[in-house]
Amino acid sequence: MNKRELIRRTAIEIIAEEGYYNTKVQIIAEQAEIAVGTVYNYFSNKEEILNYIFKVEFDKRLDILKRLKVEAISFKEKLNLFLEEHFQELETNPATTSVLVQESQLPRKHSLKAVDDFINELPELLAEMIESAKKKKEIRDVNSSLIANAIFYTIRGMASKVVLNEHYNFDQTKEELMNLLWCGIKN
Amino acid sequence: MNKRELIRRTAIEIIAEEGYYNTKVQIIAEQAEIAVGTVYNYFSNKEEILNYIFKVEFDKRLDILKRLKVEAISFKEKLNLFLEEHFQELETNPATTSVLVQESQLPRKHSLKAVDDFINELPELLAEMIESAKKKKEIRDVNSSLIANAIFYTIRGMASKVVLNEHYNFDQTKEELMNLLWCGIKN
Incomplete structure (x- = not known):
């Protein structure tokens, strides 16, 4: 495993367990059995590690949508598959999901680039798919x-609700x- | 106007203009033409002022829902009226709306009680209305x-989207x- 990936995976486990605030770069390095200096070769601070964790997850979702977009299936099937794959990712990676859900509790003085990109790019891609489904009369005339x-x-809201509420399941x-x-x- | 209300209204104007981080209790006091000590008689810190701003807005929404809940109209009309009144409040009070939308960018190390209450209470009230509409067969069998x-x-998501995106209107x-x-x- 390359160092960047090792740091990412280790950070996910620690942040999921201890929370973002209680996680120190020093602890991530110790747990990953590498020098603190090595961590700083890849990430200039804790926030950058978090940003990278988000980026990897968001890229996965963008990839799912991009793949579905060009598939020869109905929009209904595309929406269903997206929900299925997204929730499956969340369910099978509880530590990562716990970090993603903490996002809404993180400091936002400087917003995370990966989060901003995701909030803008994902709905845009979805809008293109909806527009095309509208033209094919698969769905009604919506904005x-x-x-x-x-x-x-x-x-997004419901995914975090499932994680935080034991009464629901995926x-x-x-x-x-x-x-x-x-x-x-x-x- | 009582002092608490004066502080609330002044704080809304300043936070909307300067942002929560740049707002100092000192500035709120100056703008309201009262002593800083007077502000601290009502609120022990800036976060408490913010919490109170949220509380007032959230109480308004709970009042709308509670009123609609017992009205002798269909659930469709109730939902429509809630959306109408909620968006109307947001549209006619741009400074308050700007503060509400900043909520998602605020520090969450210690979450705001008013925000937590709102996130729990409002959906609960709505769920009771949905349950009753379901029993009357006004809507399909949902959870x-x-x-x-x-x-x-x-x-919630769309309200902040409207405020932050000039392409949409209320x-x-x-x-x-x-x-x-x-x-x-x-x-």
Whole structure:
């Protein structure tokens, strides 16, 4: 495993366990069995490590959407598959998910670039898919950009809700969300 | 106007203009033409002033929901009226809205009690209304609590999106949201 990846994985475990505030670069280095100086060769501070953790996760979601976008299936199937793959990622990587959910509790004086990019890029890609589904009359006449953002915020909010609330589970949440969103836009 | 209200209104204007980080209790006192010590008679720090600003706004929304809950109108009308009144409040009080939207950028080391209460109480009240609408067959068979949270996150996310994005306006956003949510749950 390369050093950057080793630092990322180690940081995820520690932040998930201890919380972002209590995590020190020193501890990440110790746990990864590398020198603190080596960590600083890759990341200039703790925030940059966090930004990289987000970037890797966000890139995964962008990849899913980009792949689905060009597939020869209905928009309904695309939306369903996106929800399925997104929630599956969250469910199978509880430590990473715990870090992602902490995002909303982090200091925002300087916002994280990876988070900003994600909030802008993902709804944009989704809006293009919605626009194309609209032209094919798969869905009703909606404002694609607005609905893409609404879908994005719903999925984001509900993902963190599932993690923080023991009464919900990923499967049930995914099903309810899919029904809400699909019924909400179908023709 | 009582002192607490004077401090609240003055703080809203300054935070909206300067941002939460750049706002000092000293400046709020000067602008309100009262002594700094007087501010500290009502609030022990800047965070408490912010918490109170949120509390007033959240109480308004809870009042709207509580009033609508017992009105003899359909759930569709209730949802529509809630969206209308909520977005109207946001539109007619731009300074307050600007403070509310900054919430997602604020430090969360110690979360604000008013924000936490709101995030828990409002969806709970909405879930009760959804449950009752379900029993009356006004809407389809949904998981009331889950859908209440999904609706809550969508409204919250889109409200901040409207404020931060000049391409959207409140009226259009309210219409699109109402259609998405109502179509999403109707029978």
